[in-house]
Amino acid sequence: MANTPLTVLGLETSCDETAASVVRLDANGRVEVLSSVIGTQFAAHAPYGGVVPEIAARAHVEMIDSVTAQAMKEAGLTYSDLSGVAATAGPGLVGGVMVGLSFGKAVALARGLPLVAVNHLEGHAVSARLAADIPYPFLLLLVSGGHCQLLSVEGVGACRRLGSTIDDAAGEAFDKIAKSMGLPYPGGPALEKLAEGGDPSGYELPRALLGRKGFDFSFSGLKTAAARFAATVATEEERRDLAAAVQAAIARQLSERTDKAMAAYAQERPGQSLRFVVAGGVAANRAVRSRLQEVAERHGFSFDAPPLAYCTDNAAMIALAGAERLALGISDPLDAAARPRWPLDPEAAAANPTHAFGRKGAKA
Structure with a gap:
């Protein structure tokens, strides 16, 4: 664990939620959610009875800037106050994943911040830790x-x-x-x-x-x-x-x-x-x-x-997953790829896939 608090901007665009959040992780592992903003797309997808990937990706492009600006404003911080940026890099609808990940890369590059490309499933795995002290394992x-x-x-x-x-x-x-x-x-x-x-x-x-x-x-x-x-x-x-x-x-x-x-x-x-x-x-x-x-x-x-607000897709869980990795000195290069498939346990997915292999490998 890092000796100083880490303040991380999280970005989530893997499906139909455009989300941004600022989370602070202190040296003792305590978590504080400074802001969590979610832009929903329910109205855009409702006529189709489900998520339309092309519509979702376009909506992310339109919303990511304003949603992130609102998250930073609610946190009362500027980009110079951040320790790093965490963005979902998969798995998910790859058009949407690319939007959040590209935005995160831009912030990291412009501000000289470390980038963490987060597995969306790892975000869910730590989501309950946003509101409770739950030690591993x-x-x-x-x-x-x-x-x-x-x-x-x-x-x-x-x-x-x-x-x-x-x-x-x-x-x-x-x-x-x-x-x-x-x-x-x-x-x-x-x-x-x-x-x-x-x-x-x-x-x-x-x-x-x-x-x-x-x-x-x-x-x-x-x-x-x-x-x-x-x-x-x-x-x-x-x-x-x-x-x-x-x-x-x-x-x-x-x-x-x-x-x-x-x-x-x-x-x-x-x-x-x-x-x-x-x-x-x-x-x-x-x-x-x-x-x-x-x-x-x-x-x-x-x-x-997790509290109900953190059960569905949100960026606070992505920020926390990124902060925990940064605390261990783990970050990713700016050419980190957006991934439609990304199992949490790659060895199990390769050795015993639950779905047939496709061009991009085993599904999660």
């Missing part, structure tokens, strides 16, 4: 619209993949099922709201990978079955019941796989403190949080999740 469930993984986080940038989705992510299932039910974008929060008061036993949905060893996930079968039921619902009560059943099925699979991973993780660390963190956009879902908290308590793990 810990077991992480990273669950969002694009990712669903169980990871052993041993330290800064040191993640070992235990399990991953073999098809859709949980957040993607939420959103696509919501779309099939005619719910507005973004679908996950809309489905959670509709599920209130619904009967989850009203629909029987498939349970995936029950006989499979390990800790992988699968949501494609659930998504297909729910879409077929959605085509038959006729009343508002049936819609509520289907939403509740979908939410319960996703929460059940997440908790079942996490239950198995906790048992294995604890067996590797007899007598040690056991910590569990859930992060990513789906971590904001109350039913999912409740099921995971029950599992953590049963296995003797502490339970932490």
